[in-house]
Structures are given as structure tokens and as C-alpha cells.
Amino acid sequence: MEFRYLPMTDDDKKSMLDTIGVQSTNELFSDIPKEIRFQGDLQLKKPANEADLKKELTNMANKNANLKEYSSFLGAGVYDHFIPSVVDHVISRSEFYTAYTPYQPEISQGELQAIFEFQTMISELTGMPVANSSMYDGGTSLAEAVNLSAAQTKRKKILVSKAIHPESRAVIESYAKGPNLDIVEIDHLNGQTDLEQLEKEIDDNTASVVLQYPNFFGQIEALDKVNALVKNQKKTMFIVSSNPLALGYLTPPGDFGADIVVGDSQVFGIPAQFGGPHCGYFATTEKLMRKVPGRLVGQTKDEDGVRGFVLTLQAREQHIRRDKATSNICSNQALNALASSVAMTSIGKHGLKKMAALNMQKARYAKKKLEEANLPVVFEGVFFNEIVVNLSKSVSEINERLLEKGIIGGYDLEHYYPELKGHMLVAVTEIRSKEEIDAFVKELGDIHG
Template identity: 50%
Template sequence: MSPYLPQTENDRRTMLETIGLSSVEELFEDVPEQHRFPTLNLPGAVSEMEILNELYGMALKNSSTGCYATFLGAGAYNHFVPSAVPAMASRGEFLTAYTPYQPEVSQGTLQAAFEYQSMIAELTGMEVVNASHYDGATSMAEAAIMSHNVGRGKRNKIIVSPRVDPQYRQVMRTYLPAGQLLITGDEDLNAGLGDLKAMLDGETACLIVQNPDFFGQLLDVDGLAEAVHEVGALLVVVANPIHSLGLLKPPGEYGADIVVAEGQPLGAGLNFGGPYLGVFAATMKHVRKMPGRLVGETVDVDGARGFVLTLAPREQHIRREKATSNICTNQGLIALIAGMYLAYMGKGGMQNVAEICYHRAHYAAAGIDKLDRYQVISSGHFFNEFVVQCPKPVDEINQALLEEGILGGYDLQLDYPEAVNQMLVCVTEMNDRMQIDRLIQVLGQIG
């Protein structure tokens, strides 16, 4: 008997009698007989102790960031998670509830989501934030679709910078199969903002840029939104890494119409790529075209403040094939965690952590640049990621770093063929001066 099945022999008998059957098998007579009760070729059940031991064994075959100095970012970021955040987020009342369809018994989830929406709105400088998407990449794909809808389906061109995270661009192409919309701008991997602006026209639904871009550099956004709006298109900004907003001007302030981001750094941990958090923010003007769930404030029959899911008619369960998106289950728990992280870090903490990332990254960059055979080739300003021209292929360098307990940066050549021997190095508050000095020292020895 499984610990998760409480029916005793006696219970089963009584229940079958009530139904008027004599065996459990009779419940399944609608299933075609030749396909009924297949033998499942799976290993037999194990105890809790045994499964944990099996998993500890798998864990031992990994090199975790807990044991290695980690300088790898490129879309997923290694940040400290204050103990109070998982302690609160793992409460069963949050963890084992579902979508708040019944608001009276879901005020905890709803109010926390409203607070999340409010804090992300502040962080991004936007007016409305939805309750989450699957991750930053799917948020961006949905932003492209939303831009098309805002243009009443008449604008069929999506311009995307080649310096937007390559995986994000791939996901957008999966979401928008060839023929439906023209995705352009990133054919030339060297295209800059000027080139992208030159492509804007009356057919354009949106321009998508990432700031800081995938190479870590800050964009010069002067006049960008104005140029986009002049042709009636939307400016979509991918605000990765999201900690940069602790320090940098929020996209809402420079005219973004939609802001998306990966919310994983806000307390969710690395988890080998998921579950992460798709942040999605927009202006109030376009809220009815926005995909995803929204929590709004209202009052109850007694006039008390309460929170509900609202603007539901945009969604799939009502609009069916005319919905703004098919999204249903989202990343609620990760949004809860992100909201908790922002509340815990608060005003001072978010600024402080962003400053530590910034200054330590610049310290690391200066040190690496001084090495004979390495050169930091990021031009302009960067936040906490920068590009290093290495003397050898990045995977060789990373192999050598691993032997010294260091998880090196991302090999840009995987996505950008011209970026030969270029490593994207990421520094966060998790990398102290000793780790950085050690990285510089070991790189020098490899070179």
C-alpha cells in the first residue's frame, strides 16, 4: 500500500458496494479490452530513503555552483537567496493551492500577486504587470504577438536586434512559424541600433531590443522610443539581467511600451534552467491586448478591499480561439518568490546588490584586461557582464578553469560565429574579491 493511497481493503469494499460493483476492474469497462491494464515496464517502488539516496547519487555526478566559483550568466544568474524567502514561499498554503478561481479563499495568493505586480511595475517603470509567463523567452514571444494585436493585425513586421539573447529569438521563431509574421533585423549579427531604426516603417509592429544587451552592454536609448513611435510601432525592451534595474534607468522612463525580463534572479535559484519567471509589463493603454492573468483590486459586498483575477475575457477559457494567448497555468509560485525577494531586499537592498554586481564586475574586467593575452573588448558601458577576447577556444579555457574550481563564462561563438574565442563573463554579489582575484590569476596561467 502506498503512503499516498488511504483506501483500506474495507473502504474499497464499502465503496464498491455503494456504487453497485463487485471489483475495481469493472470501473474500466469502457476502455477497449485489448488495451486494458498494460504491463508497465518500470522499476519497482522504492522507499523515501532509497529515492533520496538515488538522487544524492545523481547530485554527486554534477558540479554545483555551490562548490564552484561561478562566472557564468548569459540568461541565468547566480544570486544569493535570503533564507526567509524560501521559508515563506514553501508554506503549504501557498505551495499547494492552485489558480485563485475562488477569490474568497485565495486572498493570500491574490494579494501577493498584486504586490508582485506593483513591485515589478516600480522596478520596470511600467503601469501594468501580469501575473507571469513561463520565462523571459516566452514573455518576449508573447510581446511580439501582442504588438501584432495592438496593430490590429495589420502590421506584420517584427524587428529584433541580433544582440537579444539568441535563445529568446529562437523561441520567438517557434511561436511565430514562418509565414505568419516577418521576423527580421537579426540576419546581420553586427546590426546596431542605427541599422534597426532604419528598418522601421508603417508595417512594423514592434522593435525588440535587450538592455543591457546579451553582451552585457548598455544601450544608448536616446531617441529610440521616439523613432519607434513615429511609425506607430511599439518598443519592446528585454530588461536582462533584471538586477540591472536596481541601478539603471527603467525602460518605462525611456518610452518602452512593453518590458519583458527573466525573473529567475529574483530568488528563484538556478535549477538547471527552470522553473523560471517570465516578467511581462506594459502601459495601461494596451492592457486589454495583454496576455496572461492579471490581479486587480476591488471591494466586497461589505466594502472591504479585496483582490480578484480580472480582465479575464482576454483569456483562453472565455475567448477560446480569439484569446490574446493560450496561457493558463503560469509560474505563480516563482512570481510569489520574486515578489518576496523584492519585498525582502526592498529599496536599499536592490540598489545595494546592483551596485555590488556593477563594481565587482568592473574590478574583474580591469584585472582581466591587464593580463597579457586577454582583452576586455566591451566598448561603452556595461552592468555586470562583459566580453573577454581569449587566447584559446573558450571551452578549453573553461576546462582548465574547472580543474581549479571555477565555472567560467559563456562561449559566445556558439551563437555568434565571428565571436571567435570570446567569453561572456558574469560577476554577481556571489563573487567576492578573492574569487575574482583567483579567476584573474588562473586565466593568466592558462594564457
């Protein structure tokens, strides 16, 4: 009888060693010189039985601050938003939860339709005619867009705003090493991209200009002005990384002439869950449809004229010659894309606009209360749901004290922006109540003095 998923017994171990003709596990490492091999025992705890192990893990888990018990004002790319309960019910169904890439459309219509709906809703939000069937996260989507622009224009210079999420900029730098792209960062001025510097840097060697909307500081960039600069240069492409929830209220980047719009759909149906996994989206023009990384799901009809869905335009290396591939993306975030699809469908078109408006309204209430408490909010431009507060003190120390009060504070901008030492990036989403905002401002004021 075969016992799977059970611990390996000593007899099992001896049987395997006898089969391959060695006396001990150590013999398997005989090719590694002894002087660089670890000698002795690892400093691990003694094995525990299942009941004791559960108790220990539960005690460890209870030390974590969680979003069910704490009010969070931390954003910076991962947000605490309302998730309809139907999301977990749908994605927990085994036909979705365990599904692999739907290569066989005759048995994958549910999965394919769900992904098709995701593409459709992303297309509507971004104002772009084409969207793919998801990617790993917003950062990799953005880096893929940069590489696409370089391949399409045959140019190497990429202008990247410093008001883009710092981690996304790091991913761009990593992706750019292969094709030897020249990444030129454009400074931010009062929380928005410095358009004068951008105008000086853009030239006929520029493959693309890359912005975030709303940007990392929560500010809403002037995409119309940037597009005017971009379109003065033939072939240069305009790439926008955008929070799709904000697009429920703001004018979509497609209306401002963007060539590629990317972002992260974590804001729809995906919990914070320690920073991942997420779900990236990638939307573009029809002209670039065949250059899109990953794959698309298309709608068609079967031989009986019944509507059906199939994978199409799979331009990755698994399907076509390696040198002709647009990307090496070998998997998408189908389950998280499904979660976003279910969330967007449940919230609905009008609900999504209301949800975005609530983010804006509550963030403005927080700004007003902070200023009344003599906690200066910097960057006076139009913003979505994040603001920057100048505390003139150690943000990490302030956050530790807030945590003692059951509040998760904002992001310490000094990590990536040394010039913003003592500045906290505060996110206010639709689920933050008036009482929670007031308590946050009061505690922050008391700590700040």
C-alpha cells in the same frame, strides 16, 4: 481498504486486466503492428531497494558541480544571486506551495495579495503603469509581446536585435509561425544593436522593434536613440526585454518611451536550478491593458469597505471566446512570482539599488583585473554585470580546466555567434567576492597562457 501511492502489485495488475477483459498488458498494444513494436527487454538496471537506490542517486548527484561549493561566472540568462533565507520559508508554506489559480477570492486573499505586490513592484521597476501576474519565463513573455504588437498594429514585420538572448529569439521565431510574422534580425555592432541598419529597416510595415536592456552581451543599449527612430513611424511599437535587477539602478525603459517591457524575475529569489522553472513578467501601458496575455490581479473593496484582491481582465481563451483571446497562457508562475515578491520585499528599495550597484562595481573590478592579466575585454560600451573576454582558444576546453579548479566559467559565445569563436561571456554578480574574482582571473590567465 484503498492503498494510494503504493507500487502496483501483481494482484492489482491481474484485477485490472480481468476487469477490462484482456489477458496481458501486451494485448493493449495489439493495434500497433508487430514489426514496429519493440521486441525484447529494455536495457535497464535491476530494481533496487530504497536504501541502495538512495546511495546510488546520492553518488550521482555528488558528481554535479553546485553553486554552494563552486564559484560561478556563468550568466547568459540564469544568474547566481543572493537569495534571502526568508524566501524558502514563505514559499514552503502549504497555503502557498500547493495553491492553484486563485479563482475564489474569498479564500485566496493571501495568494492574490502576493501576486498584486509582484505586479506593483514590477510596475515600479519598469516605469510602466500596468504589469500582469507573471508568465512562464522571459523568453515566452517576449514572444507574447511580439505577437501582441502584430495584433495591435495589424502589421507583420518585426525588427529583432541580434543582441537579444539567442534562446529568446528562437522562441520569437516559434511564436511567429502561427500568425506568419516576418522576423527581421538587426545585427550587433561592437556588442550593441546596429542603429544604422535599424534605421534602414524600419518602415510603415513595422509592427515593433525589439531590444534587450542590458543586452545579451551585458551592454546597455541607447534606448533613447532607438525610441526616436520608433516614434518616427506611426503605430510601430517599442518592446524592451529587461533584467529587472539592473532596473534597480538604470533608468527604466518606461522613461524611454517603451510600449511593452518584459523580462525574467529569476534574478529575484529563484535559484539557477538547472535552468528552470523561471518567472516571466509583462508590463505595458494603460492603452494595452486589455491586450495583456495571462491575467491581472486588481485591488478593490468588499461590501464592508475592507480592502481586497480579485483576478481581473482575464483575457485568455479559458474565459472568453477563443477568437477574442489575447493568449493561450493557461497557467502562471505564481509560486516563483511569490519567491520574487518575497525577495524584492526583503531586499527593499534601497537594498535593491545597492545590490544592482554591487553587480556593476564587481564586474568593473573583474574587467580591470582581466585587462591587467592581458586578457582582452571586447565591447567598450557601458555595461551592467556581464563582459565578453577574447580568449582566442576553445572556451569549452578552458571551462573544463576551470571546473577542475572549482570554478564554473563563463558562456561560450561560439554556440550562437560563430564570429565570436574563442569569446567567453563572463557574469559577475554581487555574491562574487574579491578573492573569487582574483582566483578566476589567475586561473584563466594560467590556462590561457
